[in-house]
Amino acid sequence: MNSKLLLSRALKKEFLSAEEGQFLFENTPTADLMWVANELRQMAVPGDVVTWQIDRNVNTTNACNANCKFCNFFRHPKHADVYITDIETYKRKIDETIKFGGDQLLLQGGHHPGLGLEYYTKLFRNLKSLYPQIKLHALGPPEVAHICKIDGISHEHALSELKKGRDG
Numbered sequence: 546m547n548s549k550l551l552l553s554r555a556l557k558k559e560f561l562s563a564e565e566g567q568f569l570f571e572n573t574p575t576a577d578l579m580w581v582a583n584e585l586r587q588m589a590v591p592g593d594v595v596t597w598q599i600d601r602n603v604n605t606t607n608a609c610n611a612n613c614k615f616c617n618f619f620r621h622p623k624h625a626d627v628y629i630t631d632i633e634t635y636k637r638k639i640d641e642t643i644k645f646g647g648d649q650l651l652l653q654g655g656h657h658p659g660l661g662l663e664y665y666t667k668l669f670r671n672l673k674s675l676y677p678q679i680k681l682h683a684l685g686p687p688e689v690a691h692i693c694k695i696d697g698i699s700h701e702h703a704l705s706e707l708k709k710g711r712d713g
């Protein structure tokens with residue numbers, strides 16, 4: 546493999562394989578990678594101004610039955626410290642986010658055995674009706690898989706309903 550060839554393919558927006566990506570990672574000076582990344586960024590968003598999105602992480606609940614060994618965040622669903630974030634807390638945190646120029650909420654949390662599709666679609670609708678301008682970047686694949694498991698529904702159905710809720 547050859548770094549220069551791979552970089553020129555990347556500049557033509559050709560997909561690289563995982564092995565080619567690893568080769569670049571291990572054999573290409575960071576400055577060259579940065580240059581190519583900036584060229585690709587210029588193609589997508591021309592101009593010299595690079596921006597970013599201000600968002601805030603808010604945990605939906607700390608109750609979780611996944612028991613990941615590395616996790617110091619979760620509590621067993623019957624633990625006394627379990628919480629489910631209430632609407633007043635969401636409102637306070639979103640108001641603070643907006644005050645600091647934020648426009649997105651990253652919602653994540655534990656696998657609560659009692660919180661299924663209805664809970665999350667209702668929550669998303671509620672948040673969007675209160676804050677239509679806020680984007681919901683909500684739930685990762687394990688959380689969606691958990692919802693499907695406890696409700697006995699397909700991933701496709703869950704994602705489509707969650708998306709409807711997220712879109713208000």
Ligand code: SF4
Pocket residue numbers: 609610611612613616617618619654655656687
């Ligand atoms: S699923 Fe998330 S919250 Fe639950 S134990 Fe694992 S890392 Fe912690």
